[in-house]
Amino acid sequence: MQMDGGRALIRALEEEGVEVMFGLPGGAILPVYDPIIDSSIRHVLVRHEQGAGHMAEGYAQATGRPGVAMVTSGPAATNIVTPLCDAYLDSTPLVVVTGQVPLPAIGTDAFQECDTTGITMAVTKHNFLVTEAQDIPRTVKEAFHIATTGRPGPVLVDIPKDIVDPKNPRSAMEWTGDVEMDLPGYHPRTGVDQSAIEAAADLIRTAERPILYVGGGVLKARASEVLRKLVELSGIHVVTTLMARGAFPDGHDLCLGMPGMHGNFTAVTAMQEADLLVALGARFDDRVTGRIDGFAPGAQIVHVDIDAAELGKVRRPDVAIQGDCRVAIEALVAALAAGGVGNVDRTAWRSRISGWQERFPLTYEPSAPGDRLKPQYVIEQLRDATPEDTIVTSGVGQHQMWASQYWNFEHPYTWINSGGLGTMGFSIPAAIGAKVGCPDRMVWAVDGDGCFQMTAQELVTSTVENIPIKVALLNNSYLGMVRQWQDMFYEERLSEVHLSQDVPDYKAWAESMGCVGMRVDSPEEVPAAIAKANEIDDRSVVIDFRVAADEKVFPMVPSGAANSDIVVPPSQEDQER
Amino acid sequence: MSAGPSKNRYHTLVVTVENKFGVLARVAGLFARRGFNIESLAVAPTDDEDLSRITVVVDVESAPLEQVVKQLDKLINVVEIRELHPDHSVERELMIVTVMAEPDRRDELVEHLDRAGGKVLSVGTDAMMLSLVGPPARIDDFENLLRGYGIIEFQRTGRVALASLDGPGD
Structure with missing residues (x-):
């Protein structure tokens, strides 16, 4: 069938099962926006291209399906670089389509021209510059294949205007409906080496102090159910990293919660004292390991990852298993079921763990009457007043750590945040994307005032596109995490971290964007405000929680310190470790 | 990947890549952003017009050869990587x-x-x-x-x- 490249592009997206894309039109991508009018694909018009990228990420993380964004050339393409890098570091499957100036204009510094594939080479799993209309269907198919298989990640497809513009003869192509991918260098591995599985099972059988170190790869592999089988069969405790919160239920007896720089004492210390770490889809990130040469010094390592380059990148594994986490965990369960789980008596280890849990729970000083509202208290109230399957997104900073610490994640895909890149402003657009993917679920964005001011305009998108989300703004009038570092490591010399609790007027700003705005100053007002927000389902809600500014995130492993040097809150300093 | 580890500081990798524009930039960019040092690099088409061959000499004091090879292998346009042992090449x-x-x-x-x-x-x-x-x-x-x-x-x-x-x- 004769077709033009623009229609072919939309048709190819439809054939990939795309139900929604997030974007904003402009000059070079104009011809592709015309067939969108007649397409089954819903287009969500954003207010800034960064928002489109984070929405696509939120959608992808909530649903497991690739997120799709479409923007024009030049500044639109550079505006979406941050979400591409974010998705690259958190292995989120995205397909981003960018417009490009016509082929003859490439390299001439044309209006809104930039070298998009050059700029995004380092922050995508792969990118394409399509030069023939006929190549569009195959390229789209390859882009989705690369984004969603192996270690998932973002793929960018750059489309020059002339090959999609029906007025230009270069856009003519023949739609055949039957295209074959041509990727001779891409063969993602899925199966696992059975001998490595047996070796890992042997280490598990004889370990006295084993820990399952669960990372985001378990969620990407849809492996939560089989992980639960492994835990219950082996009786081994689990830590879930920032990228894996919810992969194993926090309420389970064997769940120790989050490890790392702001992990809880027990999770950090149990990893540190372990004699076996079974890393499942985790990458020994510096925020988890602390100083690497002081990390888990007595532990043997089993490392499962679909990306061979992660095996041995940071810490040399004793047993390396390359492959999909679900396949690997299923194989481990089968091996342990067949050959037994060993008969090591781990009573002493379990009692050490429960001792740490008793002496070093997550804690903060509740507000005394008349005191400022505590941010941790807001998270606890929100947690207790929302359904268990609520999706929580967050920005980056103190509020992110408190949300991860104090929420109870009982289900996978209920926690969406920017882990690797640490992108402030992530929460609101990510929440919108998650809500589009899961319209029947409640979606709360936990945000800070610094983050809110970076992407709040997407609340206009939520209103106009009827995508109601809820925002818990923990407004402490500071770039709180930076202030915490200045307080602790720069002798309380505060440099350029003060914002303002009153400017902007968050309630009025929210209302001006079509949301319900509320302001909460005291602990007593919190439950009623949350209850009111939970009852509103026809538009977005922003609650400006005006919280204490000097609250710190504890525990904390200072940057560059070993995890054994974890700093606990003042009330636990005298406890025996 | 053939040939076992060698104790030399410099290792020669033969990287077969798709003959498409931008591939050399992908390889060079990868070396730059991961901090891998290149001692020498030569690129030319092969007898198969769809493929080019990059001969790259890597300084393994900057990064373990295994990391270099694994990261290179993740580039979609890289089809094959072989190490040439100096005694057998x-x-x-x-x-x-x-x-x-x-x-x-x-x-x-x-x-x-x-x-x-x-x-x-x-x-x-x-x-x-x-x-x-x-x-x-x-x-x-x-x-x-x-x-x-x-x-x-x-x-x-x-x-x-x-x-x-x-x-x-x-």
């Missing part, structure tokens, strides 16, 4: 050089050149242009020798290599 490099050569020193210089297996490309009033093809070590030696005469302009290609047919290479 033939490596060649081309040098062309313009060197000071006063008339009274020319005979001596040409003698050295003949012994090394090089060629005289052109002769000027007080300079000569020479070429030499050989294993990198022989090129290094000849370069050192030429310093005594005064090098005016100098270009090496970077090394290319093939696995030996059988038995040890040269």
